[in-house]
Amino acid sequence: MADDLHLEEVMLKSERVFDGVFLHVNRDTVRLPDGSTTEREYILHPGAVMLIPVLDDGRVVMERQWRYPLARSFVEFPAGKIDAGEPPLDTCSRELREETGYFARRFTFLATINNAISYSNEDIHVYLAEGLVAGERELDAGEFLDVLEVDPAELLEWIRGGLVTDVKTIIGAFWLDRIRSGAWPPDGVSAVATG
Numbered sequence: 001m002a003d004d005l006h007l008e009e010v011m012l013k014s015e016r017v018f019d020g021v022f023l024h025v026n027r028d029t030v031r032l033p034d035g036s037t038t039e040r041e042y043i044l045h046p047g048a049v050m051l052i053p054v055l056d057d058g059r060v061v062m063e064r065q066w067r068y069p070l071a072r073s074f075v076e077f078p079a080g081k082i083d084a085g086e087p088p089l090d091t092c093s094r095e096l097r098e099e100t101g102y103f104a105r106r107f108t109f110l111a112t113i114n115n116a117i118s119y120s121n122e123d124i125h126v127y128l129a130e131g132l133v134a135g136e137r138e139l140d141a142g143e144f145l146d147v148l149e150v151d152p153a154e155l156l157e158w159i160r161g162g163l164v165t166d167v168k169t170i171i172g173a174f175w176l177d178r179i180r181s182g183a184w185p186p187d188g189v190s191a192v193a194t195g
Helices: 088-100 152-160 167-181
Strands: 010-019 024-031 037-044 048-053 060-067 072-076 079-081 103-113 124-133 146-150 190-192
Touching: 048 060, 048 088, 048 103, 048 167, 060 088, 060 152, 072 167, 079 088, 088 103, 088 124, 103 167, 124 167, 146 152, 152 167
Parallel strands: 048 124
Antiparallel strands: 010 024, 024 037, 048 079, 060 072, 060 146, 103 124, 103 190
């Protein structure tokens, strides 16, 4: 990338304005490139993974769950928060098993995405999950969701028609489409699941 120091904002003071169970909010005073100052509020997030679980027949495993802030259900790929000290690959195995009941024999890292760059530091690590074996779900207390098996072409139509609007799921669907077309062969590190 080109030199971007002329765009840099320098933190002068940082203040925690909210501490939640899951999310924390900071308000920082920053010096702008022209020397003036302003405030930046942002959400601190522990990071997450998102899985694109592909069945042997090519369909993908998805979830439908209620998302309280928007007061409706969403169809999305399985995803979840990385616990403190937990390697992302362990989060992949845990979330896939808990939410869908599936175990994956192989995970391939595809990318890290930032879905809310203007107000959050959240990193979402995207993995392809293959060699799926069905099992029993282990939902967390208070977690309610439906598991769906969807043809990737149908998923793209749902995105085009506005039925799927979750940004991480849209990005995952486009990654999968590029992989399936041969345009983007996965070059990430594959790992064999052990647990």
